[in-house]
Amino acid sequence: MTSSTPANAPLAFDRPVANATSQKMAGKLMIAAGSIIFVATLAFQILYASGVIESGFDTWLPVLYAYALWAASIIFGQVLVRGERGSRATFVLPAVFFTVALVVFPTIFGFYIAFTSWNLSSDAGRVFNGWDNLRALWNDPFFWNALGNMLYYGLMVLVEYAVAFGLAMILNSEIRARRFFRIVFLLPFMLSPVAVSWMVGKSIMENRFGPMARLARLLGWERPAFFSDPWIARLSIEVMDAWVFIPLMIILLLAGLQALPKEVLEASKVDGATPWQAFWRIIFPLMLPVSITTIIIRIIFKLKLADIVINVTAGGPGGATDTVSSFIYREYRDRSNVGYGTALAEFYLIAIIIFITVLLIAGRRLARRYGALPAVAES
Amino acid sequence: MKLELYNRLMQMQASRRALLKGAAGAGAVAAFGSAGALGPLSPLTGKALAQDNLRAEILKIPGVGKGSPTDADWQKVGELCLGGTKETVKEGEFAGVELTFMGLNNQNLHNLLFRGFLKPWETYTGAKINWIDLAQADYNPRLQQSIATGTVDFDIIEMGAPFEGDTAGKGLLDEMPDWVKTLIDMDDYVNYLKPPVGTWDGKTYRITIDGDCHTFAYRTDYFGEGSISGMTDAPTTWDEVDEVTKKVKGQSDPLTGLDAYGFLDPLKGWGGFGFYFLEDRATAYAKHPDDPAWLFDPDTMKPRVNNPAFVRAIQDVMDLIAADVYPPDQINADPGTTAFQQFLAGTGSMICWWGDVGSNARTSDSSVIGDVVGFSINPGSKQVYNAKTSEWETPATPNFAPNMAYLGWGIYVTNRVSGDEKKRKAAWSAAAHLGGKDLSLWCAAYPSGFQPYRNSHFNIEEWVEAGYDSDFISDYLGSESESYNHPNAAIEPRIPGIFQYYSIAEDELAKGFAGQYKSAQETADAIAAAWEKITDEIGRENQIKLYKASLGM
Numbered sequence: 001m002t003s004s005t006p007a008n009a010p011l012a013f014d015r016p017v018a019n020a021t022s023q024k025m026a027g028k029l030m031i032a033a034g035s036i037i038f039v040a041t042l043a044f045q046i047l048y049a050s051g052v053i054e055s056g057f058d059t060w061l062p063v064l065y066a067y068a069l070w071a072a073s074i075i076f077g078q079v080l081v082r083g084e085r086g087s088r089a090t091f092v093l094p095a096v097f098f099t100v101a102l103v104v105f106p107t108i109f110g111f112y113i114a115f116t117s118w119n120l121s122s123d124a125g126r127v128f129n130g131w132d133n134l135r136a137l138w139n140d141p142f143f144w145n146a147l148g149n150m151l152y153y154g155l156m157v158l159v160e161y162a163v164a165f166g167l168a169m170i171l172n173s174e175i176r177a178r179r180f181f182r183i184v185f186l187l188p189f190m191l192s193p194v195a196v197s198w199m200v201g202k203s204i205m206e207n208r209f210g211p212m213a214r215l216a217r218l219l220g221w222e223r224p225a226f227f228s229d230p231w232i233a234r235l236s237i238e239v240m241d242a243w244v245f246i247p248l249m250i251i252l253l254l255a256g257l258q259a260l261p262k263e264v265l266e267a268s269k270v271d272g273a274t275p276w277q278a279f280w281r282i283i284f285p286l287m288l289p290v291s292i293t294t295i296i297i298r299i300i301f302k303l304k305l306a307d308i309v310i311n312v313t314a315g316g317p318g319g320a321t322d323t324v325s326s327f328i329y330r331e332y333r334d335r336s337n338v339g340y341g342t343a344l345a346e347f348y349l350i351a352i353i354i355f356i357t358v359l360l361i362a363g364r365r366l367a368r369r370y371g372a373l374p375a376v377a378e379s
Numbered sequence: 380m381k382l383e384l385y386n387r388l389m390q391m392q393a394s395r396r397a398l399l400k401g402a403a404g405a406g407a408v409a410a411f412g413s414a415g416a417l418g419p420l421s422p423l424t425g426k427a428l429a430q431d432n433l434r435a436e437i438l439k440i441p442g443v444g445k446g447s448p449t450d451a452d453w454q455k456v457g458e459l460c461l462g463g464t465k466e467t468v469k470e471g472e473f474a475g476v477e478l479t480f481m482g483l484n485n486q487n488l489h490n491l492l493f494r495g496f497l498k499p500w501e502t503y504t505g506a507k508i509n510w511i512d513l514a515q516a517d518y519n520p521r522l523q524q525s526i527a528t529g530t531v532d533f534d535i536i537e538m539g540a541p542f543e544g545d546t547a548g549k550g551l552l553d554e555m556p557d558w559v560k561t562l563i564d565m566d567d568y569v570n571y572l573k574p575p576v577g578t579w580d581g582k583t584y585r586i587t588i589d590g591d592c593h594t595f596a597y598r599t600d601y602f603g604e605g606s607i608s609g610m611t612d613a614p615t616t617w618d619e620v621d622e623v624t625k626k627v628k629g630q631s632d633p634l635t636g637l638d639a640y641g642f643l644d645p646l647k648g649w650g651g652f653g654f655y656f657l658e659d660r661a662t663a664y665a666k667h668p669d670d671p672a673w674l675f676d677p678d679t680m681k682p683r684v685n686n687p688a689f690v691r692a693i694q695d696v697m698d699l700i701a702a703d704v705y706p707p708d709q710i711n712a713d714p715g716t717t718a719f720q721q722f723l724a725g726t727g728s729m730i731c732w733w734g735d736v737g738s739n740a741r742t743s744d745s746s747v748i749g750d751v752v753g754f755s756i757n758p759g760s761k762q763v764y765n766a767k768t769s770e771w772e773t774p775a776t777p778n779f780a781p782n783m784a785y786l787g788w789g790i791y792v793t794n795r796v797s798g799d800e801k802k803r804k805a806a807w808s809a810a811a812h813l814g815g816k817d818l819s820l821w822c823a824a825y826p827s828g829f830q831p832y833r834n835s836h837f838n839i840e841e842w843v844e845a846g847y848d849s850d851f852i853s854d855y856l857g858s859e860s861e862s863y864n865h866p867n868a869a870i871e872p873r874i875p876g877i878f879q880y881y882s883i884a885e886d887e888l889a890k891g892f893a894g895q896y897k898s899a900q901e902t903a904d905a906i907a908a909a910w911e912k913i914t915d916e917i918g919r920e921n922q923i924k925l926y927k928a929s930l931g932m
Contacts, residue, residue, distance in 0.1 A: 123921055334879070
């Protein structure tokens with residue numbers, strides 16, 4: 001038996017109806033069996049872990065195996081049930097199950113931990129404590145101080161953006177050794193922030209022998225100290241972090257600049273636009289979508305700032321350079337305070353999601369106002 | 380011995396030998412030898428007599444100055460030191476037994492040495508050891524997570540005494556059998572490592588393999604006739620230290636010609652370890668000779684960190700900050716900076732640190748103070764605070780209380796083996812092999828990651844016989860010995876979460892030093908409040924019980 005297939009339809013194989021039905025049935029059975037095994041294993045282990053039943057697995061590893069089995073049964077089962085469409089889904093489903101296991105589940109489980117008191121040194125172990133962690137967070141001056149610092153670091157992204165835009169414009173122009181400079185400008189981004197902490201923060205900026213200190217003395221600063229005054233310390237950290245990440249912004253902006261329609265720029269020249277007018281009226285508006293993406297990506301990186309702070313100042317002097325991430329690090333690692341540390345991290349995650357969402361909406365409106373974003377992009 | 384120290388020591392000795400001992404020295408020794416004029420303490424006589432001496436034999440492996448020991452050397456040492464094992468275990472007695480050992484792999488030492496030392500032990504006893512190697516930074520989280528989640532998966536553990544509260548205090552360790560105590564000669568330990576360290580509720584759990592304490596190092600060229608401090612001798616009390624620190628401000632360092640500075644307080648945190656350095660000051664005020672407790676009240680766990688003694692220590696530092704007598708950027712100087720970037724490099728004249736810094740002063744390539752450095756125990760105080768009467772007392776002589784910071788590494792056996800007598804004996808036999816008296820001498824003399832901790836380690840002749848420079852090793856060992864054996868040593872509390880207390884204290888101190896609190900008292904009160912919170916989180920009643928146990932009360 002054959003069927004007539006339109007010329008442009010995807011290639012499909014015909015199968016006998018009875019065979020297809022039995023395959024569907026087998027697929028459904030496979031999914032059902034995998035699901036039952038997973039749910040049963042999970043329930044069994046939860047009951048054991050919570051002390052309801054006396055026997056169970058020593059570790060949660062069998063639950064993980066059951067999850068893998070469940071994932072496999074769904075992937076193969078839906079190929080049998082849905083045929084060609086199911087086959088196509090196999091390209092996505094493993095990634096979905098992987099993400100669920102390593103991102104979604106830990107995040108959700110993290111929310112549960114955030115509502116517990118769990119100090120690793122405590123005999124009591126993990127104890128549900130309701131809103132206590134959030135109350136503690138609300139009254140924690142270290143947290144609010146760190147969040148205040150993040151506001152400063154976040155605002156500095158605009159300065160970084162201006163610098164990066166300028167450098168991207170230079171690298172986009174017809175300068176000598178353009179390729180060489182593009183690579184050189186990328187170098188800081190290739191360095192680990194930890195290495196930068198030691199090379200720059202602990203060596204170049206060392207107040208006695210460091211080249212920066214020597215230069216500062218030459219310039220008349222008698223006792224240079226880059227991490228003693230709160231504002232100088234904040235600025236020093238910002239400079240190091242900017243040095244590492246401005247190249248990333250340059251790459252993104254340079255890509256945007258190179259994609260600008262040449263005919264528009266040439267037309268502006270023909271019409272007698274000055275370089276400033278060409279930048280301000282044409283390049284900047286056209287670059288807005290790329291700029292917004294760049295700034296948002298940079299802010300996301302900035303909100304995770306921790307390594308340079310931990311290595312160079314440990315948050316000091318007196319918390320002046322502390323970031324939320326470095327504070328969470330101390331709370332979690334140095335003080336083994338898993339419950340409160342997780343509450344801080346989850347609260348911060350939600351705050352970041354809200355902040356970035358607001359930023360995206362605002363950015364989109366801004367781009368639309370300048371006519372740099374077609375209406376369809378709003379969706 | 381720490382690897383870094385050993386390497387630098389070798390570099391220093393090589394140049395010394397070349398200059399001083401060389402061909403002329405060798406010729407002179409040969410002439411004396413042929414004339415039969417060697418005295419009883421001469422190195423050559425010692426070497427000849429040491430042929431049958433196990434300690435002298437192992438100290439020749441591979442030989443001081445002949446490069447870093449290898450796995451083959453560790454195995455040789457392990458083989459030669461099997462005497463104790465052969466006395467207590469029959470050949471093949473542990474066949475079929477498998478043990479898991481968790482420890483560090485810092486600088487490719489610790490566990491890597493243990494593997495070599497235990498290889499001949501495994502061959503002789505028939506047991507097999509599986510290894511869990513951890514980097515220092517991963518150690519605490521791994522241990523705490525194992526305890527908290529009930530997944531202790533190791534039978535033997537290399538562990539610092541401060542973690543005894545987390546393990547012994549929670550019943551996770553196996554009590555040391557009497558035959559082990561005899562085998563490792565625990566009476567030989569320096570005083571501060573004797574019980575209650577290593578014990579809980581009167582039961583012994585620890586085989587010590589290392590020692591730690593803070594000592595006072597100072598620049599000799601800052602003191603004496605016509606010196607910039609105006610003092611004949613180095614200060615011995617904290618008020619003298621602070622006086623010198625203020626007095627040398629504005630003067631030039633006699634060695635470097637740069638600005639002179641006095642005591643180097645680290646004002647930045649160091650993952651909890653920075654609090655040890657406030658303790659250096661505070662113990663002189665707070666550790667009363669009649670009271671073993673000094674950090675908490677043992678009956679209530681009420682912190683003493685905000686009592687007048689600690690407040691005075693904090694105030695001392697704040698006064699020095701206000702007087703602007705520290706080097707620039709001191710607020711951002713952690714203990715590593717004060718020791719290695721400041722003191723050794725010629726900035727500042729006084730510091731309290733572990734033994735490493737004192738010995739590095741003479742052996743490190745980056746040190747410029749090798750010829751002008753002296754050592755003593757930590758400074759004392761003319762007054763000591765009595766927490767029981769809430770009164771300051773003025774003893775006839777200053778109160779000294781050396782800070783026994785960290786208490787060194789030890790080997791412990793977990794209760795996983797308690798139900799299986801054969802496995803238990805095997806675990807303790809392996810641990811005893813690593814903590815044996817002779818093997819420990821080798822560890823003290825060669826790169827191992829461990830410092831001397833037995834009275835028998837302070838026999839200078841053995842070191843000289845092995846090839847060490849007499850003057851240097853006398854300085855190195857002498858600076859630690861007095862602190863180790865001090866009757867009023869401030870012993871670190873071994874309670875669960877001790878580094879949590881230190882960590883939050885560092886944060887609050889940083890705020891205080893940055894002027895965010897109005898006074899030393901307010902700073903200390905903030906620390907005390909945070910400590911109270913931690914105690915409540917961990918469980919006050921249990922902490923009281925464990926704190927008392929750790930103090931031997």
